[in-house]
Each structure stands twice: as structure tokens, then as C-alpha cells.
Amino acid sequence: MTATQSSRPIRCQGVRGAITVPANTAAAIREATHELLRALLAANPIVPEDIGGAFFTTTPDLTAEFPAVAARELGWTDVAILCGHEMNVPGALPMCLRVLLLWNTTRAPHEIQHVYLREAQALRPDRAVNTPA
Numbered sequence: 001m002t003a004t005q006s007s008r009p010i011r012c013q014g015v016r017g018a019i020t021v022p023a024n025t026a027a028a029i030r031e032a033t034h035e036l037l038r039a040l041l042a043a044n045p046i047v048p049e050d051i052g053g054a055f056f057t058t059t060p061d062l063t064a065e066f067p068a069v070a071a072r073e074l075g076w077t078d079v080a081i082l083c084g085h086e087m088n089v090p091g092a093l094p095m096c097l098r099v100l101l102l103w104n105t106t107r108a109p110h111e112i113q114h115v116y117l118r119e120a121q122a123l124r125p126d127r128a129v130n131t132p133a
Contacts, residue, residue, distance in 0.1 A: 008106035012052055015040060015101040015112055018120035020093070021058075026065035029058070032097055033070030036117060040101065043113035052102040053080040059096045060088050067097055096120055 019036040021028050033056070040046065054076070056067035068081040086098065096119075103112075116124050 010104050013103050013105050015103050017115040018098040018123055019117040020119040021095045021097055024062055024064050029065040030070040033067040039115045043115055048076050048079050050104045051079045052104055055100045056083045057086045057098045059086050061094055
């Protein structure tokens with residue numbers, strides 16, 4: 001069910017996710033982005049038409065591809081997407097791709113499932129998702 005099919009008020013809610021990328025290659029960045037977005041959509045009833053925008057960041061060691069390319073490959077052609085780099089904080093998790101989706105939904109914040117995969121589970125152990133290897 002999309003947000004427009006409910007009688008509850010529609011609000012813009014943030015949906016967060018992160019995943020580590022095994023190599024700084026275009027293929028690895030696209031594959032990790034696909035995995036992360038598919039996991040977010042599996043965990044929440046999100047359809048691209050209800051996404052107000054997507055903001056991807058990568059750590060400064062990931063430069064081979066824009067995560068937006070992978071989102072477009074999944075059909076997100078009408079979603080406003082922006083890519084950027086995370087702050088270069090000493091000791092921060094390397095090779096990490098993050099996303100913030102702005103989702104127009106009737107769900108309350110506590111009903112939203114955020115997804116942290118691979119080594120990115122360490123960023124939010126309270127939100128970690130156990131996925132098959």
C-alpha cells in the first residue's frame with residue numbers, strides 16, 4: 001500500500017541505511033548500493049513514487065562511482081538523488097556507503113525499519129539486520 005492509499009496523514013520520514021563496500025570499483029559500489037536499496041525496500045513498503053529524495057554519501061575512499069547510478073539502474077528515474085562524501089573523521093568506518101531516504105508515508109517513526117549491513121552494522125548495532133552471507 002502506498003502512502004496515498006491510507007487515511008492516516010502523510011508525513012515525510014527519514015529512512016536510513018548503510019553498507020560497507022569491499023573495493024573502490026564501480027561494480028562494487030553499484031552492487032553494494034543495489035543490496036542496500038533492496039534491503040530497505042524489503043524491510044519497508046517503500047515505492048519510488050513515494051520517495052521525496054535520496055541522499056547518498058560515501059567515505060572519502062570510495063570514488064569510483066556515484067551510488068545514484070545504481071539507484072537509476074533499479075528504476076529510480078524520477079527520484080531526486082544527491083551524492084556526497086562523509087566527513088573524513090579519524091577512526092571512522094572506512095569504505096562505507098550511506099543513504100537517507102525522504103519517504104512520504106503514513107508510518108510513524110517507530111514503524112520504520114532502518115537497515116545497516118555488513119561492517120556498517122557497527123554504526124548502529126540497535127538497527128543491525130542479520131542477512132545471509
